[in-house]
Amino acid sequence: MILQSLYDLYGRLLDDPESGVSKPGYSKAGVSFAFNLSESGELLDVIDVRDASGGKKLRAREMDVPRQVKRAYGIRANFMCDNSGYMIGVTQQKSKELEITTAKHDAMRALHDEVLEGSGDPGAKAVLAFLHGWDPARAQDCPVLAPLWKDISGGGNIVFKLDGASGYIHDRPSVRGRWERYCADKTDGNENVGYCLVTGKVGPIARIHDNLKGVTGAQPSGAALVSFNLAAFTSYGKEQNINAPVGEEVAFGYVTALNYLLRSKDNRMRIADSTTVFWAEGPARLEEEAFAELVNPSQPGTRGSEESSDSEAGPDSSSDIAPNDQAKMQRDPRATRLVHDVLAKVAEGRPAREGLSGVDPDVRFCILGLSPNNARVSVRFWYVSSFGALVDQVAQHYADMSIALPTWETGPFPIWRVIKATAPLGDLKRASPLLAGAITRSMLMGTAYPEGLYTALLARIRADQDVNPVQAAMIKACLVRRDRLSGKTAKEGSHTVSLNEQCTDSAYLLGRLFAWLERVQANAVAKGNPEAKLQSTIRDRYFGSASATPRSVFPVLLRLAQHHIAKADYGEYADKQIEGIIGSLDGFPAYLDLEQQGEFILGYYHQRQAFYEKKPAATGSANVSVKEEQQ
Amino acid sequence: MGYGVAVKVWGDYACFTRPEMKAERVSYDVMTPSAARGVLEAIHWKPALRWVVDRIHVLNEIRFDNIRRNEVASKIPARNVESAMKGKEVELCQYASEDRQQRAALVLRDPAYVIEAHFALTDQVGPTDTPEKHYNIAVRRMRQGQCYHRPYLGCREFPAQFELVEGEMPTSCHRGERDLGWMLLDIDYADNMTPRFFRAVMHDGVIDVPAMPEGGGRLDSAESV
Numbered sequence: 001m002i003l004q005s006l007y008d009l010y011g012r013l014l015d016d017p018e019s020g021v022s023k024p025g026y027s028k029a030g031v032s033f034a035f036n037l038s039e040s041g042e043l044l045d046v047i048d049v050r051d052a053s054g055g056k057k058l059r060a061r062e063m064d065v066p067r068q069v070k071r072a073y074g075i076r077a078n079f080m081c082d083n084s085g086y087m088i089g090v091t092q093q094k095s096k097e098l099e100i101t102t103a104k105h106d107a108m109r110a111l112h113d114e115v116l117e118g119s120g121d122p123g124a125k126a127v128l129a130f131l132h133g134w135d136p137a138r139a140q141d142c143p144v145l146a147p148l149w150k151d152i153s154g155g156g157n158i159v160f161k162l163d164g165a166s167g168y169i170h171d172r173p174s175v176r177g178r179w180e181r182y183c184a185d186k187t188d189g190n191e192n193v194g195y196c197l198v199t200g201k202v203g204p205i206a207r208i209h210d211n212l213k214g215v216t217g218a219q220p221s222g223a224a225l226v227s228f229n230l231a232a233f234t235s236y237g238k239e240q241n242i243n244a245p246v247g248e249e250v251a252f253g254y255v256t257a258l259n260y261l262l263r264s265k266d267n268r269m270r271i272a273d274s275t276t277v278f279w280a281e282g283p284a285r286l287e288e289e290a291f292a293e294l295v296n297p298s299q300p301g302t303r304g305s306e307e308s309s310d311s312e313a314g315p316d317s318s319s320d321i322a323p324n325d326q327a328k329m330q331r332d333p334r335a336t337r338l339v340h341d342v343l344a345k346v347a348e349g350r351p352a353r354e355g356l357s358g359v360d361p362d363v364r365f366c367i368l369g370l371s372p373n374n375a376r377v378s379v380r381f382w383y384v385s386s387f388g389a390l391v392d393q394v395a396q397h398y399a400d401m402s403i404a405l406p407t408w409e410t411g412p413f414p415i416w417r418v419i420k421a422t423a424p425l426g427d428l429k430r431a432s433p434l435l436a437g438a439i440t441r442s443m444l445m446g447t448a449y450p451e452g453l454y455t456a457l458l459a460r461i462r463a464d465q466d467v468n469p470v471q472a473a474m475i476k477a478c479l480v481r482r483d484r485l486s487g488k489t490a491k492e493g494s495h496t497v498s499l500n501e502q503c504t505d506s507a508y509l510l511g512r513l514f515a516w517l518e519r520v521q522a523n524a525v526a527k528g529n530p531e532a533k534l535q536s537t538i539r540d541r542y543f544g545s546a547s548a549t550p551r552s553v554f555p556v557l558l559r560l561a562q563h564h565i566a567k568a569d570y571g572e573y574a575d576k577q578i579e580g581i582i583g584s585l586d587g588f589p590a591y592l593d594l595e596q597q598g599e600f601i602l603g604y605y606h607q608r609q610a611f612y613e614k615k616p617a618a619t620g621s622a623n624v625s626v627k628e629e630q631q
Numbered sequence: 632m633g634y635g636v637a638v639k640v641w642g643d644y645a646c647f648t649r650p651e652m653k654a655e656r657v658s659y660d661v662m663t664p665s666a667a668r669g670v671l672e673a674i675h676w677k678p679a680l681r682w683v684v685d686r687i688h689v690l691n692e693i694r695f696d697n698i699r700r701n702e703v704a705s706k707i708p709a710r711n712v713e714s715a716m717k718g719k720e721v722e723l724c725q726y727a728s729e730d731r732q733q734r735a736a737l738v739l740r741d742p743a744y745v746i747e748a749h750f751a752l753t754d755q756v757g758p759t760d761t762p763e764k765h766y767n768i769a770v771r772r773m774r775q776g777q778c779y780h781r782p783y784l785g786c787r788e789f790p791a792q793f794e795l796v797e798g799e800m801p802t803s804c805h806r807g808e809r810d811l812g813w814m815l816l817d818i819d820y821a822d823n824m825t826p827r828f829f830r831a832v833m834h835d836g837v838i839d840v841p842a843m844p845e846g847g848g849r850l851d852s853a854e855s856v
Contacts, residue, residue, distance in 0.1 A: 001660075001811070002652075002657070003651055004812050004813070194825060194826075195825070195826065195827065195828050197650060197813050197815070197826070197828050198813060199813070200813050200828055200830065225652075226652070227654055228653065228654060229654070230654070230704045230705060230732065231704070231706045232702065232703055232704050232705055232706055233653055235653075236818065236824040237824070238824070243650060243653060244649075244650035244651035244652075244653060245650075245826060373655060373733065373734065373735060374732075376654050376655055378734070378735040379655065379657045379735075380697065380735070380737070381695065381697070381737065382657070382695070382737065433699075434697055434699065437697050438696075438697060441695070447694075
């Protein structure tokens with residue numbers, strides 16, 4: 001259904017003049033220069049068409065050109081738009097030697113002869129005259145090319161312009177007519193006729209499908225969704241894409257539609273390592289924007305703290321995984337408000353749909369998660385549902401995750417931050433590649449979170465000996481959802497947003513106790529010298545073992561705590577609290593299982609959060625943990 | 632269709648690979664007729680008979696899951712096998728660890744289906760082959776859980792459990808009509824191994840499978856019983 005839905009989208013995009021998708025026979029290409037030709041085919045000058053608006057670096061301008069061939073190997077020229085190797089028969093890549101590629105230039109000339117033979121159009125004539133009169137060996141001496149030599153020979157695409165005429169030569173009606181006829185002839189000559197698996201119609205089958213551009217992490221030249229690039233993928237003695245018969249027209253349509261989505265700002269999101277596109281099966285701009293904002297909240301508060309360290313780490317740090325382009329993102333204010341309303345309703349415990357006003361909840365949405373694998377693109381997830389149902393599920397996800405947060409954090413957390421919370425040193429690249437897709441699926445479908453996520457979070461917390469808000473929120477969500485799906489009512493549990501002093505679950509109480517013990521230690525140290533900082537606190541030493549094997553750790557910690565209590569300010573108050581918690585405990589269990597470890601972490605996190613809430617002007621311990629958070 | 636059978640098959644995973652997503656596998660939403668035929672052939676098959684799938688019941692909710700597997704990138708070239716047959720010394724093995732590709736797959740979780748099918752006798756039928764005989768062999772084997780090779784759900788690594796449905800048909804969790812798009816019907820082996828497709832529509836969890844269209848050589852020579 002993926003290709004079918006994309007092909008339907010292509011049909012709708014063609015009808016919409018604002019979408020700018022290419023018609024059959026054309027495709028988008030980044031063009032850097034235009035050669036201005038005289039009618040006799042003389043190269044008069046070079047026009048730099050690159051776009052300077054994106055900062056210091058000049059960017060190739062995207063335009064509709066005759067459809068470009070897919071060049072994996074060998075020499076194949078493009079019509080009217082190609083790089084210097086084909087246009088002038090010379091390439092000089094960075095710091096490499098000048099390479100004269102006469103064969104490429106010859107291929108270019110042959111193609112244009114074939115398409116434009118006998119054309120009376122002055123533009124066509126000029127191009128042919130230019131290609132026939134050009135000598136690749138003398139290209140470097142051409143005075144017109146000299147000023148921009150480095151850039152032109154570097155490999156950007158070049159198109160033709162006829163001096164004095166408006167527009168480019170490839171846009172001239174007569175040239176377009178020639179090109180379209182040439183494409184049609186080629187399709188008719190296609191001997192692979194068969195049933196198209198998208199439309200069921202009999203017709204010419206595409207041998208190779210075009211590349212997709214804009215899938216994060218894929219090869220820069222693009223990668224294909226449908227490809228059979230190794231022998232092991234083929235069956236029944238069939239070659240290339242004849243293994244998956246898709247009509248020429250359909251293959252072009254779905255690739256164009258998908259490239260349109262991948263290029264668009266509003267229909268594309270990055271969720272950890274997978275590039276996600278989504279579209280409504282009908283006109284629904286506002287719904288699409290609202291959905292993007294809902295799934296990937298823009299997180300205004302965090303950029304100052306955690307994210308800044310990432311973007312400064314280096315040009316290629318996590319920038320291609322974490323959505324750093326969020327700052328640039330301009331969302332429709334109506335969409336942002338809609339999402340705000342939805343989340344506010346959820347926070348009040350009311351149905352998310354009450355927040356939906358002015359939108360159609362029945363619009364069908366398609367969501368496609370893609371991630372690269374060599375020259376191929378693989379489907380991470382594929383999901384179709386109505387807008388209203390999606391909003392309900394996503395809102396449920398945020399409701400499950402809601403937890404008391406420190407003042408420097410704002411929820412809700414987007415998925416990439418959850419993934420980051422499972423990775424060593426917060427390095428997104430070291431996180432499991434399967435998690436993003438699996439979490440997204442749980443979020444969109446309301447199913448249980450992936451088992452690997454919960455264990456990854458516990459393992460990360462044990463290794464770091466600390467709990468950050470994202471980890472606590474996600475652990476809570478895992479526990480809440482597990483209880484709900486297994487039919488247990490979570491009422492008596494500890495899965496509340498903030499500290500639950502009534503909870504008698506022993507793991508939760510142990511977590512709270514540990515937070516208190518850490519607190520008294522910090523207070524005791526701070527008393528003598530408010531500036532003092534411990535080299536290692538009990539959390540640094542004991543957090544992992546306390547959460548897994550309490551019986552072996554807590555007696556030691558309690559003995560230690562007596563000294564701290566004696567020293568600390570408010571020692572008696574702390575002592576009473578500790579006594580209260582121990583009073584509710586029925587001895588120290590020898591070990592806690594994975595589920596209980598989650599409870600322990602929640603108890604610890606809730607209790608520590610409660611300290612901050614009572615005293616916003618935090619003392620020593622608060623400063624310590626804030627600093628550690630930012631490391 | 633006097634000799635129809637209904638077999639329930641289920642497993643932990645299934646992957647009925649869409650031909651267009653074959654490199655990085657994506658499964659169809661439900662079992663394809665050719666996969667159903669493969670399951671039946673694993674249980675009982677002789678050159679004298681050909682299974683025809685009539686209906687597929689989708690019992691469980693359609694759920695997807697991701698897995699990654701290491702697979703090989705190439706095949707052992709047929710030419711090498713030919714020269715080995717001629718007595719030349721060639722290497723016929725494949726070193727999986729040196730020729731590895733990691734491939735992602737979107738597979739089905741906890742699938743369960745009922746396959747309703749009948750069989751037709753082919754022109755390979757011998758003097759002792761009667762429909763009654765093959766029907767009884769097939770049903771006995773299904774009751775006893777016997778098979779020639781382990782039946783599987785789309786890919787060999789997803790084995791299927793099976794049982795003959797003799798009483799009431801298990802109920803499906805699906806209600807209403809759902810269009811599943813064009814789906815592989817089967818390969819037309821008589822016509823240069825051309826894939827045939829059909830529009831799969833699920834009514835209350837049941838997909839009616841059309842007969843192979845004209846042109847299938849085996850169809851013409853087969854006699855439906």
